[in-house]
Amino acid sequence: MYCPFCGFQFENLTKFCCSCGKDISFVPAKDASTEQEHSRAKTVVQQFFKYREGKEAERRMFSKSKKKSMKTVKISVGIMNKQKTGMRPIRGKSLPLHVDPSWSSERLLGAAIKKLKDFNQDMKDVEYILLYPDGSQIKNIPGTDTPFTIELYKEAVGKSYQRITLFVCTLEDFLSEYVSASEDEEDDEVIVRVPPVTSPLSDTVLWSSPESSTPEPIRRSPSISQTSDVQVQCGTESQMASTSGEHTTSYNIYTNIYAPVVIDSSSSDAEGEELQKENCDEPDGLTAADVISNLALKINKTSCSRFNINRANVWDGAYRGFRRSSYSPNSGMMVKFSDDVGLAEEAIDTGGPTREFLTLLMEAIRTRRIFEGKDYAKYLTFHSKAADENEYFYIGRMIAVSIVHGGPGPCCLSPNFFMYLVGKDKTFEAPIDDITDEEIKKALLEIKNATSLSELRVISEKHSSMLQTAGCYRFMRTLEDKKKVVADYIQWYFIYRNYLSIQSFRGSNNTGFSKRPGTASFTLLLIHVLH
DNA sequence: TTCTATGGGATCTAAAGTCG
DNA sequence: CGACTTTAGATCCCATAGAA
Numbered sequence: 001m002y003c004p005f006c007g008f009q010f011e012n013l014t015k016f017c018c019s020c021g022k023d024i025s026f027v028p029a030k031d032a033s034t035e036q037e038h039s040r041a042k043t044v045v046q047q048f049f050k051y052r053e054g055k056e057a058e059r060r061m062f063s064k065s066k067k068k069s070m071k072t073v074k075i076s077v078g079i080m081n082k083q084k085t086g087m088r089p090i091r092g093k094s095l096p097l098h099v100d101p102s103w104s105s106e107r108l109l110g111a112a113i114k115k116l117k118d119f120n121q122d123m124k125d126v127e128y129i130l131l132y133p134d135g136s137q138i139k140n141i142p143g144t145d146t147p148f149t150i151e152l153y154k155e156a157v158g159k160s161y162q163r164i165t166l167f168v169c170t171l172e173d174f175l176s177e178y179v180s181a182s183e184d185e186e187d188d189e190v191i192v193r194v195p196p197v198t199s200p201l202s203d204t205v206l207w208s209s210p211e212s213s214t215p216e217p218i219r220r221s222p223s224i225s226q227t228s229d230v231q232v233q234c235g236t237e238s239q240m241a242s243t244s245g246e247h248t249t250s251y252n253i254y255t256n257i258y259a260p261v262v263i264d265s266s267s268s269d270a271e272g273e274e275l276q277k278e279n280c281d282e283p284d285g286l287t288a289a290d291v292i293s294n295l296a297l298k299i300n301k302t303s304c305s306r307f308n309i310n311r312a313n314v315w316d317g318a319y320r321g322f323r324r325s326s327y328s329p330n331s332g333m334m335v336k337f338s339d340d341v342g343l344a345e346e347a348i349d350t351g352g353p354t355r356e357f358l359t360l361l362m363e364a365i366r367t368r369r370i371f372e373g374k375d376y377a378k379y380l381t382f383h384s385k386a387a388d389e390n391e392y393f394y395i396g397r398m399i400a401v402s403i404v405h406g407g408p409g410p411c412c413l414s415p416n417f418f419m420y421l422v423g424k425d426k427t428f429e430a431p432i433d434d435i436t437d438e439e440i441k442k443a444l445l446e447i448k449n450a451t452s453l454s455e456l457r458v459i460s461e462k463h464s465s466m467l468q469t470a471g472c473y474r475f476m477r478t479l480e481d482k483k484k485v486v487a488d489y490i491q492w493y494f495i496y497r498n499y500l501s502i503q504s505f506r507g508s509n510n511t512g513f514s515k516r517p518g519t520a521s522f523t524l525l526l527i528h529v530l531h
Numbered sequence: 532t533t534c535t536a537t538g539g540g541a542t543c544t545a546a547a548g549t550c551g
Numbered sequence: 552c553g554a555c556t557t558t559a560g561a562t563c564c565c566a567t568a569g570a571a
Contacts, residue, residue: 094535161561163537
C-alpha cells in the first residue's frame, strides 16, 4: 500500500503515514474486494484532489491577505556609541525590525527604541536619535531635501530591505561627538554632520569662542522633539529653499540662497544678459540656470567641509583643503579666515566668508603656473611640477565648486579656448597674438604674411624644425596652405601640446559632482559664469 | 574567534504583459 | 476576460572577507 500524499510504501495500515505524517485513516484495508477497492481508490484520488484544491485556495487566500495586511518589511536596527574613532556600531546589538516602508524617521526611531529596549536591559532611559551607518543623523534622504522614508532610502541605496541597517545613539553621544570634532583644530578641515547654522537675515554672525564652539541652534538641532521648532528658528538654507519652493522655481531658490554674491562687477551686467540669451539656446531644454540650481540643491546641507584659510596664502589653505580625502564637493563649505600671525577672525561662516574665500581663490588661481597668456585670454600650459601635484585637476575642481557654491569663476580664460575646453566648439582657433613665445609668434607671422608661394616655401623651410615638432610641416602647394599650417600649429601649441593637462582639468569637472544632470549642460553653465 | 556585511544562487510571489 | 508567461523584487541560505 502507498501513502496517497508522499507515495511511501507501507505494509501495515496505520492511521498516519510514517513518512509524511499525514492522516491516512481513509485509506482502505488491503483485503477489501477489488470492486470496493477500485471505488475507494477513486474516492481517495478525488479526496486528494479536493485536498490539494483546498490547500491551493488556502495558499492564495493567505497570499492575498498577506498582501493587504502584511505590508511590512524587515530591516535591521543597531546601536551606535561614541568611540575614539568616532561613532561606531556596538557589535552584537543589531536586531531585525519589521517596519512599514512608508514610515518616517520619527516613527522608525520610536519602533527601533522600543525593540532595542525590549531586548537590551542596559538601554538608558534617555533621548535617542536615529543615524545612518556613517553616523550622520537621519532627517532627509542623503543628498536631497526629501524627508526620510524607509522606502525612499531603500531606493536610494539600492539595497534590499533586509540589507538595510540603521542605528540609534544617545543624543548625548551624538552631541559630544560633534563638539569634539568641532574643537579638533589639529586638522584644518573636518566633516561636520549637522546642518550649518545660517541666518536668513545676515550673512555673517560672530564666531563663538572654542569653549562654546557649538552654536546653540546646532546643539538643539539633533533633538527629535524639537525638530520642527528648530526648523522654524534656524531657517537653514535647505529649509528656506523648501519653504519657498512652493511658489518659486528652482532657479529662484538658488538665487535666493546665493543672492548676495558679486561675481565680477565689470562683467556681471553683461553676464546676466548673456545668461538669458544662452538659456534660450540650450538644445536639451535644460537651462544653465536649471543646471546650477540643480547642482546647488544637491549640496549636502548636513555635512560641511571646513577650511581654515590664511589670508596671506589663500591658495595654500585651499589646495590643502581640496586635496583631503575627506573633502567632498557635495558637502557644504565652512570657511574660517585667519591673519598672517594665525589669529582667527571671529566670524562663523554662513555664506559670506565662503563667497569671499571663493572670490580670493579665483584671484589666486588666475596667477597660477598652469595658465599662461594675457590677463583675460589665458590658456592652459604644461608645467611638470604642477602636473606632479595634480594641480590641473584640483584647479578645475575648485572652479566647478566655486560656481556651484555661489562663487565666481576665474574670468581669465580665452573665450576660444574655453569654448573648446567645455566641448562647445569642436575645432579650436586662436589669434597668433595669444602665443607668448616671441620666436614662435614671429615665425608664424612670417608664414602668415608670405606674399608668394616661393616665399612661403622658403619661410617654411627656414622654420621646418619648429613645424616638424608640431607635426604640421608639409610641402606647400598653394599660397592658401599657409593658413592651414598656421591654424594647425596654433592647435598643436594650445591643445595637443597640453593635452594631458587639459584632460586632467576636464576630468576634475566630470568627477567633482556626483550624479550631476548633464555634463553638457554643466559646461554651458561654466561658459556663462566664466564669461 | 566571533560578528557583521556582502555577494550570489535559488526560490517564491505579485505585477505586468501576451494570447486565444 | 481568463489563462498563461515573463519579469522584477523580496527573501532565504550559504560562503567569504574584514573588522573588532
